[in-house]
Structures are given as C-alpha cells and as structure tokens.
Amino acid sequence: MDTTGLEFRLINELIESSQDGVFVLNSLNKIILNNVTASRITGYSPAELIGQDAFLLGSGLHDDSYFQKIEQFLEMNLRWQGSMINRTRTGQAYLANVLIIRINDDEGDLQFYLLRLLSVQILGDLVDSVITHMPQFDACPNLLPGSEITLSTFFDINTGDNNNDSFALILLKIEASEYEPNGRNSHQSASDKIVSYLASQSQQFVFAGKLNHNYLITIASFQQRNTLEQILGHLRLVLIEMINSENKSANQPIGLSLSAAVYPENGIYLDSLLVKAVSTMLHAKTINKQSSYFIDEPQNKSSSNLITYSYLKEALNNEGLCLFYQPIVTLDNQIVAIEAFLRCKDDQGGLLLPNEFFPVAEKYQLLPAIEKWVIAQALQDMKMINSTSLRLHVNxxxxxxxxxxxxxxxxxxxxHYDFSPSMLSLEINNDLMTKQQAAAMSVQLLQKSGINIAVSCGYSLFTSYRFMAEIGARQIKFDRYYARKIYERKVDQTEIDIMLKQLLSQNSEVIIEGIEREDDLEFFKSRGCNLFQGIYFYPPMTIEQLMQSI
Structure with missing residues (x-):
C-alpha cells in the first residue's frame, strides 16, 4: 500500500476506531492491515492474519464464479455490499454483511481493497435460536440449546419411523427495506404471518421458527426430488401474496427469497444444512433467482446421474468396484506407503473416477457402504502383499x-485381517472443520489405538495447518494443487517456505502429492521434504502391478 508516515497512521487510527471488523487487502489479496474487531470476529490474532491470503477467511462454500462477479462489479462501481459466508479460526461458519471498497491509484489500477464486516451472525447461533425460539409451536421441546442435533434424531421424534418422505431444510428471507416507513414493523408482521401459515400446513411442514426479524426456517417433507423446486416456487408465491395483501399502500411490496438444503445428502446436522441453505441463497441472487436448493445438478446431467447411480448399485452388488494404488516414496525412490484410489467399472468396461460418482453416491446414500467396502478390500489386498513395513493410506x-x-x-x-493399526493412515480434509470438536475427539481415539491421521491440505495452507494442530493430527499431505501452481508460478512460494519450515521443525510428517516433473521434485526437495507421491515416480496401479513393483 503506497501510504507512508502521517497518511498511514491516519488510516490505521480510522480502522482501529471502527466498531466493524476492517481489513485492508493489497492488489494480491493479501491482508496488510486489520483491526481488533476483525481479530475478535475471526479468532485470528493480527500476527496470524498479516500477510495471509484473504482466502484464509473464507468458508469454502462460495465458488470462483461468486468472487469473480464481485470483482467485476468492483471494477465498474468501486463499491460492493452484500452477504458472504466466512469461517472463524475454529471453523465456525458465520454470515457477514460485507462492504468492499476498491481503491485505485492515479492511473486507475487496483491499489488495495478496504473490506468491512458490517454485521456478523454465527450460523450455529441461528440454529440455537431455531431450537429455543419457536413461536406458536415447538416441534422438539426436549432438545437442549447448543446440543449437536442430527435431523435423523429430529425426524424420529416428530415423524415416526414409518414415514418414507424426504425432507429439506428451507430458509426464508423477507426482502423489505428497513428504511421504508414502518419497515421494521413490516418485517415483524410478515414473519408472524409466515410462521402462522407454516404452522397451519403441518402435513407438509414439520416446524417453523424465526432466526431473526427477517430470516425464518422450516423443514418440509416431499415425495420426489423433482417436486422440491415446485414446492419452493409455489410456497414463495403463496407467502408473497399473503404478506402483501394488507400492505397494498406500501411504496415497495415485501419480497421473499427461499433456498433449501436436502437431508441427508447435503448434511445431517441442522447447522451444516443451514450453512448450505444460506450459501445457496447467496449464489441464487447472483443470477436473480428467488428460489433454489443446494447442489442441484443441471438438467442436462440428470440422465447421466441416473446411469451413474445404476453403475454404483451394480458395482456394489456384483464386484464392480476396484482399487488402484499409488506408492508414496522417499528421495531414493524407496516405497514406504501406498494410497488406495477407488474406481467404479461402467457397463462398457471403462472406469469412472471418484469425481464422476462420489456426488451421486452421497446423493443416493451409497457412500457409507462404498467406504466400508474400500477399507475391507484395501486391508485384504495388504494381506496379499504381506509386508510389515508398508503403510496404507485410505481417504x-x-x-x-x-x-x-x-x-x-x-x-x-x-x-479380522490381522493388520497393525500403526500401518494405517486415514486421510481427512478440511470438511471436518465445522465439526472440529467432534473431529478432535475421533482423532484422539484413533491415534491412541495406533492409527495415523493425515490432513489433506486444501487451497489454504494456513487453515489446514491450524486445523491439523487443533485436532492433534501428526501428518499433512500437500495437495497436488501446490505442485501444479508452483510449476505455473501462480502461488506464493514464501507462504509455502514458511509453512514447510514450521511443519518440519515440529517433526510433522509432510507428504507432497502431484509430483509430475523434476522441477516439482527439486523445489520441495530443496526445502527439506522427503516423502513424495505422483506420476514422476509411479502412476496409480492395480494390486497385481503394485506387487510387481515392490
């Protein structure tokens, strides 16, 4: 930032005196300044934030296109305000009302961004308010505030075991300006009417509750997935007509946005479903869509998804799943471990990769059975190899x-397979950050039995490192993203240097994935790394090919 002396001190004083969380980002999106409020909101100290990519603050729920739209808007208008989901240092998701101001230099080029968090709502707190503040009827009177509630428990309490319906958590947002005369009262009146209506439709809506004066929540039952979009659209039209029927003199009619997350494919916890419903609503607004539900595949993919589902069912029943293995090696090319990769055979004799069938497996609740098969098959294959020094990695x-x-x-x-726990590594990723306390307990239990836990490092090194430290894991795997971006010169090498130095000084086991070229190897080798994985050494191979290589 091209500010010195008095100018910098004035900016710093203005930021520190603000009651909002404030960050200053340079043109590379690195945090160069933040105030005490920003640290309090995020849980990161100023020292932990300075020099970090602003991605550190993200939740992972907004894709690249979301931020690209914001950048494009800022290029034209220099100022953007809207909602965004971020995460705290401990992994809590929060909904923030964000103001971003783009500051250009005299030639019109980007100099830095000023980012202000105008209001913040921890989404876990919203879940507590759902449980503890349900106007007119309370569907779960025995649930304690702050308890970790799965919707399966909720539905067992309220709908019985014989109900075959599917369920979706629906988030409703009242769109009315608080600057209109009686704007706040309009919110209150509209939310009361909505709750009353939902309560009267108990055949379809399990419960209804207010999150705050303009957000509400309900759970709806539905028979088929393709009817959910119709339910959302119809519900929105009915509610808009109802809440505006007595307010025809208003300058601006009250609007309503709806979004939904489907249980259990989008999550089993109230808070994770709520986070995804909020994320969906924010994305839908970028395309001016007023109702949508989470991770709904485009229509032109629906038939292929049904085919993939049939492949998966057939594979589970008729030995159509198979495992490939990729060695993890030392600098002298000694194989010390292998990672199991799952493939699914199609009806043409080809192989489907995980990114082609995992979303479908989650959607149709096949993932638990598939992952159980992977563990059993991998342990059976290790028995065939009959090596006491080869470690197995399973995702x-x-x-x-x-x-x-x-x-x-x-x-x-x-x-059953007489396999030593110390020779097994379970690879987990940052998806567990939202359940960090539960994850830490599981890690502690597994490591106590001798099993290793490896954190797969995603796009934010610092976030993955903090997560690894918080849960007590001892291994970390650098995703192939880093080797590729180093080759393309699109990653901050200083950040990697600092993190590797920290990890290696703590005797953490660091594995570098995605090594494809000698340059990749030399970069990490020169920084003290000794464990590598990638096609530069070995491609993924069948168990028969692996046995010939070791």
Whole structure:
C-alpha cells in the first residue's frame, strides 16, 4: 500500500476506531492491515492474519464464479455490499454483511481493497435460536440449546419411523427495506404471518421458527426430488401474496427469497444444512433467482446421474468396484506407503473416477457402504502383499469419520485381517472443520489405538495447518494443487517456505502429492521434504502391478 508516515497512521487510527471488523487487502489479496474487531470476529490474532491470503477467511462454500462477479462489479462501481459466508479460526461458519471498497491509484489500477464486516451472525447461533425460539409451536421441546442435533434424531421424534418422505431444510428471507416507513414493523408482521401459515400446513411442514426479524426456517417433507423446486416456487408465491395483501399502500411490496438444503445428502446436522441453505441463497441472487436448493445438478446431467447411480448399485452388488494404488516414496525412490484410489467399472468396461460418482453416491446414500467396502478390500489386498513395513493410506469422508460406529467397525476390520493399526493412515480434509470438536475427539481415539491421521491440505495452507494442530493430527499431505501452481508460478512460494519450515521443525510428517516433473521434485526437495507421491515416480496401479513393483 503506497501510504507512508502521517497518511498511514491516519488510516490505521480510522480502522482501529471502527466498531466493524476492517481489513485492508493489497492488489494480491493479501491482508496488510486489520483491526481488533476483525481479530475478535475471526479468532485470528493480527500476527496470524498479516500477510495471509484473504482466502484464509473464507468458508469454502462460495465458488470462483461468486468472487469473480464481485470483482467485476468492483471494477465498474468501486463499491460492493452484500452477504458472504466466512469461517472463524475454529471453523465456525458465520454470515457477514460485507462492504468492499476498491481503491485505485492515479492511473486507475487496483491499489488495495478496504473490506468491512458490517454485521456478523454465527450460523450455529441461528440454529440455537431455531431450537429455543419457536413461536406458536415447538416441534422438539426436549432438545437442549447448543446440543449437536442430527435431523435423523429430529425426524424420529416428530415423524415416526414409518414415514418414507424426504425432507429439506428451507430458509426464508423477507426482502423489505428497513428504511421504508414502518419497515421494521413490516418485517415483524410478515414473519408472524409466515410462521402462522407454516404452522397451519403441518402435513407438509414439520416446524417453523424465526432466526431473526427477517430470516425464518422450516423443514418440509416431499415425495420426489423433482417436486422440491415446485414446492419452493409455489410456497414463495403463496407467502408473497399473503404478506402483501394488507400492505397494498406500501411504496415497495415485501419480497421473499427461499433456498433449501436436502437431508441427508447435503448434511445431517441442522447447522451444516443451514450453512448450505444460506450459501445457496447467496449464489441464487447472483443470477436473480428467488428460489433454489443446494447442489442441484443441471438438467442436462440428470440422465447421466441416473446411469451413474445404476453403475454404483451394480458395482456394489456384483464386484464392480476396484482399487488402484499409488506408492508414496522417499528421495531414493524407496516405497514406504501406498494410497488406495477407488474406481467404479461402467457397463462398457471403462472406469469412472471418484469425481464422476462420489456426488451421486452421497446423493443416493451409497457412500457409507462404498467406504466400508474400500477399507475391507484395501486391508485384504495388504494381506496379499504381506509386508510389515508398508503403510496404507485410505481417504475417509467427514460423515464416515464422525459416524458413531466407525471406530468399532474399523477395529474389527483390523483384527479380522490381522493388520497393525500403526500401518494405517486415514486421510481427512478440511470438511471436518465445522465439526472440529467432534473431529478432535475421533482423532484422539484413533491415534491412541495406533492409527495415523493425515490432513489433506486444501487451497489454504494456513487453515489446514491450524486445523491439523487443533485436532492433534501428526501428518499433512500437500495437495497436488501446490505442485501444479508452483510449476505455473501462480502461488506464493514464501507462504509455502514458511509453512514447510514450521511443519518440519515440529517433526510433522509432510507428504507432497502431484509430483509430475523434476522441477516439482527439486523445489520441495530443496526445502527439506522427503516423502513424495505422483506420476514422476509411479502412476496409480492395480494390486497385481503394485506387487510387481515392490
């Protein structure tokens, strides 16, 4: 930032005196200044924030296109205000009303951004308010505020075991200006009417509650997935007509936005579903859509998804799943570990990659059975290899890792195949950040039994490092993203240097994925790394090919 002396001190004083969380970002999106309020909101100290990419503050719920639209708007208008979901240092998701101001130099080029968090709502607190403040009727009177409620428990209480409907958490936002005469009262009146209506439709809506004066929540039952969009659209029209029927003299009619997250494919916890519903609403607004639901595939993909579903069902029933293995090697090319990669056979004899079928597996609740198969098959293959010095790495989803039966079932598999727990590494990712306390307890239990836990490092090194430290994991894997971006010269090498130095000084085990070229290897080798994985050494291979290589 091209400010010196008195100018810089004045800017700093203005920022520090602000009651909002304030950040200054340079043209590379690095944080160069933040105030005490910003640290209080995010949980990061100023020392932890300065020099970090602003991505550190993100939730991972907004894709690149969302931020590209904001950047394009700022190029034209220099000022953008809207909602955004971020995460605190401990992984809590929060909804922020954000103001971003673009500051250009004399030639019109970007100099820095001023980012202000005008208001913040921790989404976990919104969930507590749903449980504890349900006007007119309370569907779960025995649930304690702040308890970790899964919707399966909720539905067992309220709908019984014989209900075959599907369920969606629906978020409703009242769109009325508070600067209109009686604007706040209009919000209150509209929210009361909406809750009354939802309460009267108990055949379809399990409960309704207010989050605050303009956000409401309900859970709806529906028979088929393709009817959910119709339910949202119809509900919005009915509610808009109802809440505006007595307010025809208003300068601006009250509007309404709806979004939904589907249980259990989008999550099993109230807070995770709520986060995804909020994320969906924000994305929908960028395309002027007033109702949508989370991760709904485009229409032209629906038929291929049904085909993939049939492949998966067939694969589970008829040995159509298979594992490939990629070695993890030392600098002298000694194989010390292998990672299991899942593939699914299609009806043409080809192989489907995980990114082609995992979303569908989650959608149709096939993932638990698939992951159980992976662990059992990988342990069986290790028995064939019959090596006491080769470690096995297996990727585990967040839902499976936190499942109450996961630890016991894993221990039974290890005993059945006579496999040492110390030779197994479970790879997890930052998806578990929203359940950090539960993740830490699982990590502690697993590591106590001798099993290793490796954190797969995503797009934010610092976030992954903090997550690794908080849960007590001892291994970290640098995603292939870093090797690729270093080759393309699109990543901050200083950040990587600092993080590697910190990790290696703590004797953490660091594995670098995605090594494809000698340049990739030399970069990490020169920084003290000794464990690598990638096609520069070995491609993924069948168990038969692996046995010939070791």
């Amino acid at each position: 585990i989803s967040a839902s499976q890792f936190l499942h109450p039966d996961f630890y016991q079932e894993l221990q039974e598999n290890l005993r």
